[in-house]
Amino acid sequence: MFLKGLLILASFISPVFSWGSIGHSVIGSISQDYLTSQSFNQISTLIPDGNMTAVANWADEIKKYPEYHWTNSLHFIDTPDWQCNYFYEKDCFNESNDFNFCVDGAIRNYTSLLQTNKQSDYLKFLIHFVGDIHQPLHCGFKSDRGGNSIKVHFNHHQTELHAVWDSGLIEHRIQKYFDNSVDNWINFIKTNYIQKRDNCVNCSELWGKNSAKLACEYSYVNEEGNKIQSGDYLDETYFERTIPIIEKQIADASINLANIINYLFSV
Ligand SMILES: [Zn+2]
Numbered sequence: 001m002f003l004k005g006l007l008i009l010a011s012f013i014s015p016v017f018s019w020g021s022i023g024h025s026v027i028g029s030i031s032q033d034y035l036t037s038q039s040f041n042q043i044s045t046l047i048p049d050g051n052m053t054a055v056a057n058w059a060d061e062i063k064k065y066p067e068y069h070w071t072n073s074l075h076f077i078d079t080p081d082w083q084c085n086y087f088y089e090k091d092c093f094n095e096s097n098d099f100n101f102c103v104d105g106a107i108r109n110y111t112s113l114l115q116t117n118k119q120s121d122y123l124k125f126l127i128h129f130v131g132d133i134h135q136p137l138h139c140g141f142k143s144d145r146g147g148n149s150i151k152v153h154f155n156h157h158q159t160e161l162h163a164v165w166d167s168g169l170i171e172h173r174i175q176k177y178f179d180n181s182v183d184n185w186i187n188f189i190k191t192n193y194i195q196k197r198d199n200c201v202n203c204s205e206l207w208g209k210n211s212a213k214l215a216c217e218y219s220y221v222n223e224e225g226n227k228i229q230s231g232d233y234l235d236e237t238y239f240e241r242t243i244p245i246i247e248k249q250i251a252d253a254s255i256n257l258a259n260i261i262n263y264l265f266s267v
């Protein structure tokens with residue numbers, strides 16, 4: 001328990017963002033609770049102590065190394081502006097127009113690879129990318145790179161709309177309502193959002209569709225339905241309206257991730 005807290009704290013102060021490092025750590029932590037003992041034993045042979053929290057941000061940490069630059073496009077999907085939907089065949093391309101080089105393609109690829117080849121890196125990629133596809137702005141608009149080029153003010157900081165959804169809203173939530181305790185927030189999500197559901201393994205296109213829709217309905221607009229523009233101040237109304245979406249997405253990502261791992265490793 002102490003080790004887990006330490007790891008989360010280390011992530012909390014990290015400047016690397018993508019679902020924010022807290023988001024990925026929390027998804028790893030919640031997901032861990034829903035693994036079968038068989039799955040847990042099996043993944044413990046691939047990642048230290050079977051600790052998903054500890055490896056949840058690995059795919060972000062390696063992006064800076066030249067040999068991993070090719071993985072950059074695997075973290076997101078660019079969808080046409082205001083399409084508000086995602087189609088695997090049409091939208092899953094990187095900037096060089098290589099098909100399958102988007103986050104949905106990556107989830108399919110590593111799920112498939114792990115069926116026959118249980119490699120540590122494949123598992124670490126899968127843990128991270130199932131998180132990413134549930135962040136609505138990882139399925140955002142092409143023209144603003146998922147909100148990365150929309151500069152906004154939030155919680156006394158100038159930042160990008162994308163970063164607000166990766167980490168800004170989450171950090172504000174934990175500071176304002178949970179006494180800066182990530183563990184208290186995790187317990188809140190488990191109590192309020194986790195539902196048992198059918199095992200859904202090859203569902204990543206559906207997750208992408210849902211995220212693209214949420215991006216249009218919540219991330220890109222204020223409560224009056226106006227598009228968020230560079231220079232806008234995102235206020236507490238925006239925060240209160242969007243944080244339940246983030247919490248539900250984190251809960252869904254956690255359960256969906258556990259289901260895939262149980263499917264792959266409970267054999
Ligand atoms: Zn991100």
Ligand SMILES: [Zn+2]
Pocket residue numbers: 018019059060075128132
């Ligand atoms: Zn990522």
